[in-house]
Amino acid sequence: MSAASTRANPGAAGTILPAGAAIRVFLAFAGGYFMSYALRSVNAMISPGLTTEFGLSNAQLGSLSAAYFFAFAALQLPLGIWLDRFGSRRVDASLLLVAAVGCGVFALATGPTMLWIGRALIGAGVAGALMCSLRAFRFWYAAERQQQLAAWMLVAGTLGALITTVPVQLALPLLGWRGVFWVSAALLACASAAIFFLLPHEPMQPPRKGESQWAGYLTVFSTPYFWRFAIPAMLIQSSFIAFQSLWIGPWFRQVLGMGLDESARALFVFNTVLMFAYLALGWAAPRLSRRGWSTLSVVSAGSMLLLAIELAIAFAGGPHAWLLWLGVAVVVTVYTLTQTHVSLVFPERLTGRAFTAFNLIIFGGMFLAQWLFGVAVDALGGSAEGGSGFRNAMVVWVAAQAAAVALLVLWRVNPPRHED
Numbered sequence: 001m002s003a004a005s006t007r008a009n010p011g012a013a014g015t016i017l018p019a020g021a022a023i024r025v026f027l028a029f030a031g032g033y034f035m036s037y038a039l040r041s042v043n044a045m046i047s048p049g050l051t052t053e054f055g056l057s058n059a060q061l062g063s064l065s066a067a068y069f070f071a072f073a074a075l076q077l078p079l080g081i082w083l084d085r086f087g088s089r090r091v092d093a094s095l096l097l098v099a100a101v102g103c104g105v106f107a108l109a110t111g112p113t114m115l116w117i118g119r120a121l122i123g124a125g126v127a128g129a130l131m132c133s134l135r136a137f138r139f140w141y142a143a144e145r146q147q148q149l150a151a152w153m154l155v156a157g158t159l160g161a162l163i164t165t166v167p168v169q170l171a172l173p174l175l176g177w178r179g180v181f182w183v184s185a186a187l188l189a190c191a192s193a194a195i196f197f198l199l200p201h202e203p204m205q206p207p208r209k210g211e212s213q214w215a216g217y218l219t220v221f222s223t224p225y226f227w228r229f230a231i232p233a234m235l236i237q238s239s240f241i242a243f244q245s246l247w248i249g250p251w252f253r254q255v256l257g258m259g260l261d262e263s264a265r266a267l268f269v270f271n272t273v274l275m276f277a278y279l280a281l282g283w284a285a286p287r288l289s290r291r292g293w294s295t296l297s298v299v300s301a302g303s304m305l306l307l308a309i310e311l312a313i314a315f316a317g318g319p320h321a322w323l324l325w326l327g328v329a330v331v332v333t334v335y336t337l338t339q340t341h342v343s344l345v346f347p348e349r350l351t352g353r354a355f356t357a358f359n360l361i362i363f364g365g366m367f368l369a370q371w372l373f374g375v376a377v378d379a380l381g382g383s384a385e386g387g388s389g390f391r392n393a394m395v396v397w398v399a400a401q402a403a404a405v406a407l408l409v410l411w412r413v414n415p416p417r418h419e420d
Contacts (some may be wrong), residue, residue, distance in 0.1 A: 099125025
């Protein structure tokens with residue numbers, strides 16, 4: 001690809017990249033995000049082994065898993081500056097190597113502290129897996145493809161979550177949970193190499209003269225329209241991923257009385273449905289837009305339906321109660337649209353910072369949700385028979401989410417105007 005072609009009208013048309021290169025770009029980034037999501041979700045399956053070996057409480061288990069989100073969130077602000085300065089290819093390839101080191105530390109852990117450090121390194125290393133791809137997509141693909149590509153990236157991520165259900169359950173007797181992390185370290189190294197050696201450089205825009213790189217965040221965070229979507233995303237999308245990556249497994253086992261194998265199969269079905277829901281969203285998003293459905297209307301309608309399903313989950317029992325979680329998997333996918341929608345209202349020079357600012361809110365929320373839900377379970381009944389602590393905590397969660405949905409619907413602020 002010539003230098004002239006990379007400078008010409010970045011992001012305006014998908015023809016900047018030939019079809020073969022466009023597919024290669026997507027698949028390389030999708031491989032990194034596959035590993036990010038797999039490592040985010042794997043604790044839901046290995047938590048019994050960790051609890052037995054290290055004697056972890058629910059709060060400790062939540063804190064351990066939340067270390068991933070804590071490190072992930074902490075890296076978002078510098079990540080946005082790195083992306084706008086160095087580009088997606090170099091940043092993502094470098095960070096995935098940090099995640100590989102974190103997997104090695106986790107596999108060698110002799111106590112909870114070392115587990116926490118390894119988990120935090122993993123979170124830091126995969127902090128750019130999605131943001132790097134979305135930033136690159138803005139420059140290499142047409143504007144009308146952005147939300148569709150974001151949905152397809154979530155398909156790749158959900159495949160990673162699928163791997164951590166039945167396949168990991170089958171691998172545990174052979175590899176143990178430590179072996180799973182050694183395999184993960186090797187796969188992360190391969191993903192890093194593919195991104196660094198196989199992808200082109202995206203076009204870069206220099207900062208405005210005299211403008212601080214950090215000042216761009218002031219523009220993003222001071223925009224009310226950003227917060228109209230970010231606050232509901234923090235309360236709803238963040239909580240969903242906290243459940244998917246940890247608490248749904250204990251819910252199946254302690255609230256619904258499933259065995260480990262039965263729980264693994266249910267998680268596999270749950271993540272399969274989620275994957276197909278993301279595929280369906282990728283197909284439906286441009287069609288809904290052409291029919292006059294705005295991102296706000298789609299997300300608002302989906303949020304209200306989601307709250308009703310979660311409230312039913314809080315009280316449901318019996319052998320088929322777990323099926324309600326499949327409804328959550330389908331409806332929550334509408335939040336995939338919000339991050340790209342909000343980020344695209346900012347100028348191209350702020351692309352990396354707009355994406356990572358939103359991601360900071362989401363992953364900060366994941367850290368809090370994954371930790372505080374465990375605290376709430378212990379405080380509101382613990383692991384008593386029937387899962388009363390889990391059920392009570394879910395009711396509290398639904399109330400908080402309802403307040404966020406009200407903010408989304410009632411706070412009438414418009415997107416900012418800008419000149420790039």
